[in-house]
Amino acid sequence: MQYKPLFLVFAVFWTISIVSGQTNICSINPCLNGGACIVSQFSNTYTCSCTQYYYGTRCEHMNRCSYQSALCRNGATCIPGLDGAFSCRCPISYTGVYCETFSQTSTICSSIPCRNSGTCVAYNNNANYYCQCPQEYSGSTCTTPVTICPVDYCKNNGQCTFDYTLNRLRCACPGTFGGQYCEIPIGQSNACASFPCHN
Known part of the structure; x- marks a missing residue:
């Protein structure tokens, strides 16, 4: 109801403009x-x-980002939204609506970008990272299976092959060794089955 007078003024002005030939x-x-x-x-x-x-x-x-230039803090980027809404894209180590909270534990590696047990290593003041991949994977985030066996991948004369069904490297162990990499002597694995060690 508070818009009624404004509408009335608008309607009258528009009518006068048309009647007087002004369009x-x-x-x-x-x-x-x-x-x-x-x-x-x-x-x-x-x-x-x-x-x-x-x-x-x-x-x-x-556009609150232009109107209030200091909305986002600590070097954050202000992203305008509809009807005055906005969001702040925080730099590494800052969180909060306005990026006002410093968090020492937050790093570029906090999002866990490395897959398949890869280790994330931050560098360049936490602006970049690289992944140290396990032998079975390669690529920038350790998502590409290695199909060629690395030297000494399998221990104790085990034969390395790529298993296309499991999409990973696999060791075919000689009869006296077992484990993922043929690293466990068969006799030793049975010796510990009864848990003879105490304390």
Whole structure:
């Protein structure tokens, strides 16, 4: 109901403009928040040229990132949203709505970018990382299975092959050894089965 007088003024002004033969659509000032109305040369349409603080077809949305330049802190990037909403893209080691909270434990490796038991190593002041991959995987995030056996992958004369069913390297162990890498003597693994060690 509070918009009724504004609508009435708008309707009266529009009617007067049409009756008097004036059809400039910008005469009603449809652009909001200081936006400039620009009439098209070829039709009775307009576009609004908004100030840096507003956007939208009628400059109806506030860009809080431009209006309040210090919204995001500690070197964060402000991302504008609709109707004045925004979000902050925080640099490494900062969290919070405004990136106001320092967190020493947060690093570029916190997102665990390395797969398949790869180890993430941060460098360049925590701006970059690389993955130290286990022998079975390669690639920037350790997601590419290695199909060629590395030297000494299998121990104790085990034969290394790539198992396409399991998508990984595999060792075929001689009869006296077992384990993933043929590293366990068969007799030794049975000797410990009764748990003879105490304390």
